[in-house]
Amino acid sequence: MNERLAGKFIVIDGPDGCGKSSQVKLLIEWLNAQGVSTARFRDPGDTPIGEKIREILLNPEHLSMCTETEVLLYMSARIQLWLEKIAPALKDNKCVILDRWLSSTYAYQGWAGGFGVDKIMKLANDCLERVWPDLTIILDVDTKTASKRLNRELDRMEAKGDIYHSKVRAGFLKFAEEHENAFVIDASQEIDNVHENVLRIIGEVSFS
Numbered sequence: 137m138n139e140r141l142a143g144k145f146i147v148i149d150g151p152d153g154c155g156k157s158s159q160v161k162l163l164i165e166w167l168n169a170q171g172v173s174t175a176r177f178r179d180p181g182d183t184p185i186g187e188k189i190r191e192i193l194l195n196p197e198h199l200s201m202c203t204e205t206e207v208l209l210y211m212s213a214r215i216q217l218w219l220e221k222i223a224p225a226l227k228d229n230k231c232v233i234l235d236r237w238l239s240s241t242y243a244y245q246g247w248a249g250g251f252g253v254d255k256i257m258k259l260a261n262d263c264l265e266r267v268w269p270d271l272t273i274i275l276d277v278d279t280k281t282a283s284k285r286l287n288r289e290l291d292r293m294e295a296k297g298d299i300y301h302s303k304v305r306a307g308f309l310k311f312a313e314e315h316e317n318a319f320v321i322d323a324s325q326e327i328d329n330v331h332e333n334v335l336r337i338i339g340e341v342s343f344s
């Protein structure tokens with residue numbers, strides 16, 4: 137297992153409330169139990185600059201932030217994360233698990249925010265040394281179930297409302313349709329069933 141997953145870059149992504157952080161945690165525990173050496177990061181975040189950008193992006197007081205600013209801030213945090221954390225971990229032959237990645241910019245800003253997915257891809261290709269992971273798993277959940285799970289104070293992105301978040305969901309499904317090595321799991325199921333599906337996909341996917 138370690139040989140198969142060493143140096144692989146795996147992303148777990150999906151709408152707010154899809155249960156992605158719990159699935160990342162379960163996956164890391166499982167991989168470590170199999171003797172796979174892992175590194176886990178969240179996007180945006182996990183670098184000094186990235187964490188500051190994350191705070192700006194999610195602060196509910198920043199209601200005037202437009203989609204273009206979001207795009208550039210998310211991309212900036214991601215560039216730092218790649219350079220400072222992901223690239224070195226992959227070089228070290230770690231199996232890198234990412235909580236979100238460019239697939240989120242595609243679904244949130246590119247699709248739901250109306251920036252345009254082609255423009256997102258152009259910017260990513262110009263700015264990132266590596267654009268796509270080896271595998272993206274999208275945890276799909278309907279907006280009603282997702283918002284029930286978010287029963288706490290919402291951050292600026294979570295608070296954008298049901299219409300925006302249904303578009304985000306559609307954006308992720310479109311992303312999965314258009315990209316190889318992107319798979320969708322029904323994340324309205326119980327947490328253990330979702331975990332089993334994550335493991336099944338990782339077991340079945342062909343890493344080139």
Ligand code: TMP
Pocket residue numbers: 152178179180210236237238240241242244245293294
């Ligand atoms: P998180 O709470 O899952 O860590 O994600 C932070 C929020 O930022 C979440 O609402 C999704 C949103 N987001 C985007 O809108 N675009 C992006 O490119 C990324 C990575 C996250």
